[in-house]
Amino acid sequence: MNAIRLLARESKAIHKYFALAVFFVGIETLFEVLIPLLMADIIDQGVVNKDMGVFVSRGLGMLACALLSLATGLLYARFAAKSSTKLGQLLRDKQFARIQRFSFTNLDRFETSGIVTRMTSDVTVVQNAITSGLRPLARGPIMLVLGLVMSFLINAELAFVFFFVCPVLALIMVWIVSKVAPQYPRMQSALDTINQVVQENLIAIRAVKAFVRGDYELERFDQVNDEVASITRQTFHYALFNTPAFQLCMYTTIVVLMVTGSRLILEGRLEVGQLTGILSYVLQILNSFVMLSNVFLLMTRSMASVRRIEEVLLEPLAAQSENPVTTMPDSTIVFDHVDFKYAAAGRKNVLENIDLTIEPGTTLGVLGGTGSGKSSFVSLIPRLYDVSAGALTIGGVDVKNYDLAFLRDQVGVVLQNNVLFSGTILENLRWGDENASMEDIERVCRIACVDEFLDRLPEGLDTRLDQGGTNVSGGQKQRLCIARALLKKPRILIFDDxxxxxDTHTDAKIRKGLASMEGLTQIIIAQRVQSVEHCDQIIVLDDGQIVARGRHDELLSGSAVYREIYETQKKRRQKPWLSTVVRGI
Known part of the structure; x- marks a missing residue:
């Protein structure tokens, strides 16, 4: 029921289109139901009494009903199409807007392929259910009730046959739905898996080609494709049983009515035209059952999709303060005995007892091995994740009390695998500030050493980038991402490796350029000691804990861990011949 309430709430703006569609299909059905009654009069009065006046009057009545039914049917189609299209647009908009507000914790709960399927396939299923189901959903009950009423008005004795047929049809419908309902969520999940395999293959297509793994990828896709085919086959095996079962009941009913009606005609208790009218209503009544059964199947599938859409729309977001702070007194960052783990049920903290103060305008270097918690550490500052215990403050204000958009505007993040979007270099840089002047853009390009390669590109800043920036090198992409973050003019800037x-020469030039920016608090995660030895403070993380802190010279003399990292990297720098030998081998 939550899914239905969600759909009703999200479609409140287009309820009028639904109402008009149902209204016009109801009027259309009413005109259709009148046609067999007029036809019965033509046979019983016009044919038997050879009365041309009855032919003309009833014939014109049937023509009028048919034309009015056509007109109202067209109006129904217009409003049903509007309601379906607008609902699909609304659901996609709502989901995309919700995803934009997701924290990393929210995103961790969904596969990327699952989100894509929810915004495409699941929305299409809901739209199809409305387009194909709204008409029979409205027509079915009206036609069923009016058909039964008209049948009883013509001949109550003959109409009692429906009381034996209707329960059988209802039982068949319930049995089919009970078999099909559990299959639709499995089908959509299988489509998620197909999307995931295709997405991974396209993203990593260069690696697939390089390692000649095309056959393996094809086999992998065949497996998930076979699973989808198997689930779909099993689902439609029951769903397609619907039509023949109902047709069997319909033709059996017609035979029973013909036999019973013939007897009543011979006994003089029924007219031929009345039997013809009742047979017409039989077709309408049983067709209404077929329509309703198809609607139930459509609704069953659409409810599975609505529940998946509901998971996105009702995903709890990071809590916002009732009176969010939109000013930052200063950029002092304080970790007060902070613990963090990705899931509340996790057995072990990713970060534990982090107690650290980063003064405004200073530079913090972060070293540590893979899995030591470096990226998790910096993700807490812009609230990409929330701390599990302890407190994190900036400028004396808990980060949870800041307006989220304001906080993230004050914190720039440059990741190791930062993303560039399709479009020109200039358009990508303007993500930092869409109103930035060309002087500001040129300034950040100099600091990030982007100017060193711009002249070599075909059109400089107007050079178009492929999706993900695949037509520039890794180093060029990183420098463009640094320039983009600097254009944002943040008070805190995080460099995650x-x-x-x-190269080390360019790295040193970038560091020198950043040092010229007054008042900017910098946090630098790096694998090379050379990248952080200039920092005002350096911390070494191991297994989520700070095992050493201080300046470069202090750590060299006081930390065995830091000294070991430094000496190992120093030996590598002093033995360039080693790489030459390795290349020769």
């Missing part, structure tokens, strides 16, 4: 793809 964001110069790993640039």
């Amino acid at each position: 964001s110069t790993s793809a640039v």
Whole structure:
């Protein structure tokens, strides 16, 4: 029921289109139901009494009913199409807007392929249910009730046959729905898996080609495709049983009515035209059952999709303060005994007892091995994740009390695998500030050393980038991402191993340019000691805990862990011949 309430709430703006569609299909059905009654009069009065006046009057009545039924049917189609299209548009808009507000915690609960399927396939299923189901849903009950009433008005004795047929049809419908209902969620989940396999293959297509894994990928796709085919086959095996079962009941009913009606005609208790009218109503009544059964199947599938859409729309977001703060006194960052784990039910903290103060305008270096918690540490600052215990404040204000958009405007993040979007370089840079002047753009390009390669590109800043920036090198992509973040003019700037793809000379030039920016608090995650040795403070993370802190010279003399990292990397720098030997081998 939550799914139905959600659909009703989200479609409130287009309820009038639904109401008009149902209204016009009801009028259309009413005109259709009158036609067999007029036809019975033509046979019983016009044919038997050879009365041309009855032929003309009833014939004109049937023609009028047919034309009015056509007109109201066209009006129904217009409003049903509007309601379906607008609902699909609304659901996609609502889901996309909700996803934009997701934190990383929210995104961790969904596969990317699952989100794509919810916004495409699941929305299409709901639209199809409305387009194909609204008409029979409105016509079926009206035709059933009016058909039964008209049948009883013509001959109550003959109409009692329906009381034996209707329960049988209802039982068949319930049995089919009970078999099909559990299959639709499985079908949509299987489509998620297909999307995931295709998405991974396209993203990693260069690796697939390089490792000649095309056959493996084809086999992998065949497996998930076979699973979808198997579930679909099993689902429609029961769903398609619907039509022949109902046709069997319909023709059996017609035979029983013909036999019973013939007897009543011979006994003089029934007219031929009345039998013809009742047979017409039989077709309408049983067709209404077929329509309703198809609607139940459509609704069963659409409810599975609505529940999946509901998961996105009702996903709890990061809590916002009732009176969010939109000013930042200063950029002092304080981790007060912070613990963090990705899931509340997780057995072990990713970060534990982080107690650290980062003064405004200073530079913090973060070192640590893979899995030590470096990226998790910086993700807490812009509230991409929330702390599990302890407190994190900026400028003396808990980050949970800041307006989320304001907080993230004050914090720039440059990731190791940052993304560039399709479009020109200039358009990508303007993500930092869409109103930035060309002077500001040129300034950040100099700091990030983007100017060093712009001249080599075909059209400079107007060079178009492919999706993901695949037509520039890794180092160029990282420098463009740094420039984009600088254009945002943040008070806190986080570099998550964001110069790993640039050479040491360029890395040093970027550091020198950043040092010239007064008042900017910098947090630099790096694998190379050389990238952080200039920092005002350096911390070393191991297994989610700070195991060493201090300046470069202090850590060299006081931390065995830091000294070991430094000496290992220093030996590598002092032995360039080693890489030459390796390349020769």
